[in-house]
Amino acid sequence: MAFPGLQHVAITVSDLKRSTDWYATLFGADPVLDEDEEGGEFHHTVFALDGGLLFGLHTHRGKETGERFDEHRTGLDHVGFAVGSHAELEQWAAKLDELGISHGGVKRAHYGSGVSFRDPDNIALEFFTAPE
Incomplete structure (x- = not known):
């Protein structure tokens, strides 16, 4: 299964x-x-x-603690959203700019590329694509 x-x-x-x-x-x-x-x-x-x-x-x-998210605590590290290509990743980076959402720019690695950003509670989010 x-x-x-x-x-x-x-x-x-x-x-x-x-x-x-x-x-x-x-x-x-x-x-x-x-x-x-x-x-x-x-x-x-x-x-x-x-x-x-x-x-x-x-x-x-x-009942929430009121604490901001911290990926160094045990639990969630980040949520990754799949994009289909590096070009689409660049488009999402531009869209975040349009929305006024701060991000870390496109980062490349041998396992893929991503754009990291955070929500209002500091929860780490990412747009990610596999290597082309």
């Missing part, structure tokens, strides 16, 4: 409205879901991305 691919990613955010607005601008789309989880433990706002991946923003009813 083959191991399944990713179906969704969910991140906890400190300010759901701020993050929803930020990600809607980044994704160029509105959320497809915005509701309380039926058990009342959390509220989630979910975006449907190309390829079938769902990207969720969670708030845990004020």
